[in-house]
Amino acid sequence: MQIYLDCIACFVRQALDAARLVTDDEKIHEQVVREVLSLAADLDMSQSPPVIGQQIHRLIRNLVGQDDPYHKIKRRFNNLALKLYPELRKQILGSDDRLETAIRLAIAGNIIDFGVNASVNESDLNKAISDSLAADFDSRQMQSFQDAIEQAEEILYLADNAGEIVFDRLLIEQLPYEKVTVVVKGMPVINDATMEDAVVAGLPRIIEVIDNGSDGPGTILESCSSAFRSRFSIADLAIAKGQGNYETLSDVNKDIFFVLKAKCPVIARDLGCEVGEMILRKSKSINDIVDLVKEAE
Amino acid sequence: MQIYLDCIACFVRQALDAARLVTDDEKIHEQVVREVLSLAADLDMSQSPPVIGQQIHRLIRNLVGQDDPYHKIKRRFNNLALKLYPELRKQILGSDDRLETAIRLAIAGNIIDFGVNASVNESDLNKAISDSLAADFDSRQMQSFQDAIEQAEEILYLADNAGEIVFDRLLIEQLPYEKVTVVVKGMPVINDATMEDAVVAGLPRIIEVIDNGSDGPGTILESCSSAFRSRFSIADLAIAKGQGNYETLSDVNKDIFFVLKAKCPVIARDLGCEVGEMILRKSKSINDIVDLVKEAE
Numbered sequence: 001m002q003i004y005l006d007c008i009a010c011f012v013r014q015a016l017d018a019a020r021l022v023t024d025d026e027k028i029h030e031q032v033v034r035e036v037l038s039l040a041a042d043l044d045m046s047q048s049p050p051v052i053g054q055q056i057h058r059l060i061r062n063l064v065g066q067d068d069p070y071h072k073i074k075r076r077f078n079n080l081a082l083k084l085y086p087e088l089r090k091q092i093l094g095s096d097d098r099l100e101t102a103i104r105l106a107i108a109g110n111i112i113d114f115g116v117n118a119s120v121n122e123s124d125l126n127k128a129i130s131d132s133l134a135a136d137f138d139s140r141q142m143q144s145f146q147d148a149i150e151q152a153e154e155i156l157y158l159a160d161n162a163g164e165i166v167f168d169r170l171l172i173e174q175l176p177y178e179k180v181t182v183v184v185k186g187m188p189v190i191n192d193a194t195m196e197d198a199v200v201a202g203l204p205r206i207i208e209v210i211d212n213g214s215d216g217p218g219t220i221l222e223s224c225s226s227a228f229r230s231r232f233s234i235a236d237l238a239i240a241k242g243q244g245n246y247e248t249l250s251d252v253n254k255d256i257f258f259v260l261k262a263k264c265p266v267i268a269r270d271l272g273c274e275v276g277e278m279i280l281r282k283s284k285s286i287n288d289i290v291d292l293v294k295e296a297e
Numbered sequence: 298m299q300i301y302l303d304c305i306a307c308f309v310r311q312a313l314d315a316a317r318l319v320t321d322d323e324k325i326h327e328q329v330v331r332e333v334l335s336l337a338a339d340l341d342m343s344q345s346p347p348v349i350g351q352q353i354h355r356l357i358r359n360l361v362g363q364d365d366p367y368h369k370i371k372r373r374f375n376n377l378a379l380k381l382y383p384e385l386r387k388q389i390l391g392s393d394d395r396l397e398t399a400i401r402l403a404i405a406g407n408i409i410d411f412g413v414n415a416s417v418n419e420s421d422l423n424k425a426i427s428d429s430l431a432a433d434f435d436s437r438q439m440q441s442f443q444d445a446i447e448q449a450e451e452i453l454y455l456a457d458n459a460g461e462i463v464f465d466r467l468l469i470e471q472l473p474y475e476k477v478t479v480v481v482k483g484m485p486v487i488n489d490a491t492m493e494d495a496v497v498a499g500l501p502r503i504i505e506v507i508d509n510g511s512d513g514p515g516t517i518l519e520s521c522s523s524a525f526r527s528r529f530s531i532a533d534l535a536i537a538k539g540q541g542n543y544e545t546l547s548d549v550n551k552d553i554f555f556v557l558k559a560k561c562p563v564i565a566r567d568l569g570c571e572v573g574e575m576i577l578r579k580s581k582s583i584n585d586i587v588d589l590v591k592e593a594e
Contacts, residue, residue, distance in 0.1 A: 005313055005323075005326055005327060005330050006310075006313065008309055008313075008330055008334070009306045009307070009309035009310035009313065010306070012305055012306035012309055013303075013306035016302055016303065016305075016306065026302075029302055030302060030342070033302050033305055034338055034340075037305070037334050037335075037337050037338035038334075038338045040334045041331055041334035041335045041338060043331075045327070
């Protein structure tokens with residue numbers, strides 16, 4: 001998905017929110033805003049929004065002189081999610097459709113996104129959980145998700161944020177996880193999950209976890225390591241979690257299921273859904289394009 | 298009130314909203330956004346927000362090649378307000394406290410602000426009217442407003458927007474209006490009221506109306522005509538309507554009553570109120586400062 005003009009004001013607001021979250025120094029807040037404005041004035045609008053997010057957060061880390069300014073926040077939400085984990089797991093095991101319940105919970109965890117909202121708190125998370133379990137869910141793609149998972153031999157699960165990764169574990173446990181590799185970010189960016197968070201979530205004990213070598217808040221392929229890129233090209237299915245992964249991979253020709261909460265109006269418009277909606281959506285992959293061509297013939 | 302860092306993302310968003318409202322040409326939308334970004338990157342933060350608004354809307358008028366792109370919108374809201382006028386006037390005349398009811402309605406009319414919200418419609422206006430009549434209203438300054446009006450010999454009523462100016466007429470009719478001069482903008486900017494709107498509202502038939510010579514969306518004194526500035530310095534009281542007038546005059550040493558709906562979080566914070574609150578607020582004028590000094594002694 002490429003940058004929309006509406007994204008630009010949002011970059012400026014997000015940069016200010018992020019700067020305020022990581023330092024009280026008002027001079028740095030102003031410096032961040034001014035540098036983001038200069039950056040945005042010459043923006044290449046054909047890029048995906050996380051390419052700018054990557055630059056903005058490099059800038060902020062540089063100006064505050066910290067490699068991982070969201071470290072405390074990530075720890076806090078990991079702990080919060082781990083406290084909820086046993087009860088949520090029980091709920092999944094006791095439900096009529098374990099996979100659907102697990103997907104609903106994985107989407108609830110997607111609320112922990114400090115790129116979109118710098119003031120997420122515990123009660124937002126609790127509300128997201130109860131809302132996600134009760135909300136309408138367009139599960140038409142559920143069967144095709146199940147089929148794709150059965151047929152695939154190598155599945156990449158592209159994780160999104162810290163804390164949220166514990167909710168991802170709940171979903172991964174409902175998958176044939178011997179075929180699944182979890183992918184985290186190569187370096188800290190916003191509150192995106194890195195290897196440290198995967199370890200806290202207990203994932204490496206049950207499954208292979210790799211990192212993508214990048215500090216992009218999404219999966220910016222050209223910014224990822226060649227090791228990750230070759231795993232990505234070999235895998236026959238990817239499950240891409242969250243807005244950043246949707247923004248960076250929605251135009252990539254690959255079998256991908258996007259799993260997210262549409263939190264911003266631009267992404268909701270791009271997806272053709274309402275803000276707040278839970279999304280399980282298959283990519284327009286080569287196969288679909290072939291199908292469409294066949295249908296048209 | 299000076300620019301807050303939070304205002305900057307809002308300038309970008311407002312500029313895009315405004316550009317979209319006045320033209321469908323997406324190239325112009327992008328051009329407006331890029332030029333506003335460059336402008337904002339070198340911003341003098343000690344200015345008041347409407348100084349930037351003035352520059353942004355000059356830019357938009359220039360790029361779309363129209364002197365008054367909001368002309369239709371202004372006409373629409375004037376007509377809408379004129380249709381409501383007879384019924385609202387009856388409501389004032391039948392109420393226990395005519396002045397307070399008139400102030401409440403004048404504040405309701407302040408919803409017609411295309412600088413803040415480019416999608417105001419008829420139902421927003423109807424809702425604002427019923428909300429304003431029912432809402433809590435901190436009327437502690439009511440008595441001091443009445444005293445100031447009685448004592449003043451020359452009162453300037455600084456109008457805000459088209460459509461809204463019909464609601465201002467309702468309030469002006471409850472004042473000793475032989476002492477009141479209404480001030481409109483000297484040139485079109487956003488949907489701010491100009492002389493044409495004052496005429497449509499029927500004001501020049503009952504009262505003196507002058508213009509301030511400026512295209513600033515507020516009262517930017519240094520941008521106003523010298524004729525207006527001398528009237529402003531002679532007047533012993535001003536009633537300043539709307540956010541733009543608050544932003545540009547809140548730090549001016551003069552007896553002013555600000556009458557507005559606090560529509561943006563930054564202005565609400567500056568006023569120490571909640572977003573959406575109705576405000577009748579006396580300026581921190583020289584007299585108050587003298588009183589404060591006396592109290593402290």
